[in-house]
Amino acid sequence: MSGYPAINDIYDEMMSDNVVRNHYRDFVTGFSKFDVSEMDQKNDLAKKLFMTQGITFTVYNDGEGIEKIFPFDVVPRIIQSSEWEFIQKGIKQRLKALNIFLKDVYHQQFIIKDEVLPSSLVYTCPNYLREMINVDVPFDIYTHISGIDLIRDYDGSYYVLEDNLRTPSGVSYMLENRKMSYRLFPNILPNIKVKQVNIYPDLLIKNLLSFGRQISAKPNVVLLTPGIFNSAYFEHTTLARLMGIELVEGRDLVVQNHQVYMKTTKGLKKVDVIYRRVDDEFIDPLVFRQDSVLGVPGLYHAYRKGNVIIVNAMGNGVADDKAIYSYVPDMIRYYLGEEPILKSVPTYRMENLDERQYTIENMHKMVVKKTNESGGYGMLIGDKATDEEIAEFTKQINLNPRSYIAQPIIKLSTAPCYINGVLQPRRVDLRPFALYGPDGIEIVPGGLTRVALKEGSIVVNSSQGGGSKDTWVVD
Amino acid sequence: MERTNFQLKVFHTRYIAYQDGASVESWENFCEENQIEIDNEDYSFGNLISKALFDINNDLSIASNIFRARENARSAQDHINKDVWQCLNDFHHQMKDHFLFNQSRYGDPISVFDLLVKQSMVYYGVIDNYVARDEGYCFLELGKYIERILNSINLIRKQWILYGEDLLDNDYSNWRYFLSSVSGYDFYLRHNLGTMEKERIFYQMIYEPLFPNSITYSLNELDKFSKQLNSGEQGESDETVGFFIGKCIANVQFTRHPRTREEKMLFLARIESDIYEISNIFNHQFFGLVV
Secondary structure (H helix, E strand, O other): OOOOOOOOOOOEOOEEOOEEOHHHHHHHHHHOOOOHHHHHHHHHHHHHHHHHOOOEEEEEEOOEEEEEEOOEEEEEEEEEHHHHHHHHHHHHHHHHHHHHHHHHHOOOOHHHHOOOOOHHHHHOOOOOOHHHOOOOOHHHOOOOEEEEEEEEOOOOOEEEEEEEOOOOOOHHHHHHHHHHHHHHOOOHHHHOOOOOOOOHHHHHHHHHHHHHOOOOOOOOEEEEOOOOOOOOHHHHHHHHHHHOOEEEOHHHEEEEOOEEEEEEOOEEEEOOEEEEOOOHHHHOOOOOOOOOOOOOOOHHHHHHOOOOEEEOOOOHHHOOOOOHHHHHHHHHHHHHOOOOOOEEOOOEEOOOHHHHHHHHHOHHHEEEEEOOOOOOOOEEEHHHOOHHHHHHHHHHHHHOHHHEEEEEOOOOOEEEEEEOOEEEEEEEEEEOEEEEEOOEEEEOOOOEEEEEOOOOOOOOOHHHOEEEEEEEEEO | OHHHHHHHHHHHHHHHHHHOOOOOOOHHHHHHHOOOOOOOOOOOHHHHHHHHHHOOOOOOOHHHHHHHHHHHHHHOOOOOOHHHHHHHHHHHHHHOOHHHHHHHHHOOHHHHHHHHHHHHHHHHHHHHHHOOOOHHHHHHHHHHHHHHHHHHHHHHHHHHHHHOOOOOOOOOHHHHHHHHHOOOHHHHHHHOOOOOOHHHHHHHHHOOOOOOOOHHHHHHHHHHHHHHHHHOOOOOOOOHHHHHHHHHHHHHHOOOOOOOHHHHHHHHHHHHHHHHHHHHHHHHHHHOOOO
């Protein structure tokens, strides 16, 4: 570890002042026994296994599908359980507030009346669905499944980068990464007592059934996928298999008399819960996008009448909008009367003239993001952008300020990655997955650590050259 | 070969349970069960697995199983086809591969399990697709299902001894591994959505006619192949085998689901005894062995 080139002024997950952090020690002891050729073998094995086991996502180019693996770094990211407790507490608090916000914003709108949140921000949000107004959802839970993206700043404090409350993906990679870890490092996991993540499908199905029991004593649960061309199709099939539920596409479902049915060889079978992985705008062509072939005509009205439960609820996009993000700490104070446990990254809203002016003057110190984009698209990183790119973004911001926000560039923490035969620091974030059920919020101890594999990059998204690593929570 | 396939799946799952930190079984127990002799108190998992798989001096190892299967096949080459012989021969040579041994001892045992299970599947595929449905095939299948029932009984018995009485235990991970070791986890989930109950698992293992590793399924297959065997007889057909298989099926089908662990053990012992009886009748009737 002596040659590990930790970066100055950046928090490193493994090293502190050239000393291995306590919670990494056991792993490092085991890891040090492998020489370069053994590590290269492990690296190759991981790549081969991901490909042969079909743990891939498909990229379509010129009408041709290319199977790609989500790059996996063999060195796990390790988190101490005391720190995990803190993260857990912070996420639970945040989700509670966001969930109340969703209930409020689609019902009485106290938060707007009390001027905690400007109404313009809500009504101009493209993901705010007027169709959801006064729709009651079981147990008042909207955010059944969420992935909260966390980063660390130079001082090691955690910040929430993004709330993913619509159809967060990546959980199958969390599960597969763990399987990969015990193949690459046999016996190390049980020896250092890494907490298990494979309970996720059990927790999820338990919640889905609890929701379904509002409708039927023996609820029928299905997973609605956009189909094989979706990049996360592997995840859809994995989750359906691990929960023992049917994987269906829109064309497999039909709505009759506001009831949803699944077509089977033995006739129609009533569906009570839909874990959907289809976006809001495609879910019902009669109400949302008319050209959608991924959804089910009539589904919205069946949902509105309470004949089917859709997980996650429709209209959640208003709560994970990047402009509304800056109000989440206020929401926590307003709804829960508590101080936020997890920090939020300071966010400048472009429709506010002063903040826009400041951003444009300091563009090279900012990350500018489109409010309704994700996956690293529609983003400008000031210190890496060319003058032309900055000029183009400035123009776009002035044309449509509501669609942009800016944040100061955060010095994401680094974690060791095995690249070209040596350990090198690379920037990471963390996406823990939370499940909100009738019994409360549960978070599996781990999550998906995404890593920016390109040297110097801070973009961890898979679509932008990012990869992932296993996340170990240890005592 | 059935035993080989069964053992490979069980070892594989047990290894994963251990890596997940969910196994409570002692390695001494594992050694005793598989007659593994350990030198220098080396209870490292690599050592145990490599011995369970590759130790030719251990009668219960996978290598010994394959060796015996190959010897049997060699002596009956005129009754089997070339594909079956080739498959067994390949399997045998795989078991002598030092790379695989080292991989299980020092590297990634799951790669070894995957490879061996795959070879086992190739064997089943060859039998299924290329072997004539004659008397020899019937005996192969009869042997397979007798072996499967005995292996299942042992596994169920052990599982209930270890975890069956723990009524307050809400951690079902051990039951998940148990089902995985008989390729029954997906089946269970499909039929018992979101409910993990020991009694339902017991039901699936004993009574479920559509689950290929259940006792009922195997008994039905025994019945089918014994009838097929009898129908090919030139002389007077003998109903003895059919009677004993029917008796065993009736014993399983018309016994009330045993609730307590003791009742379950007695029930399993009775099925086991029936199966040994059926096996003896086959030996006596078709091979003239005195029982």
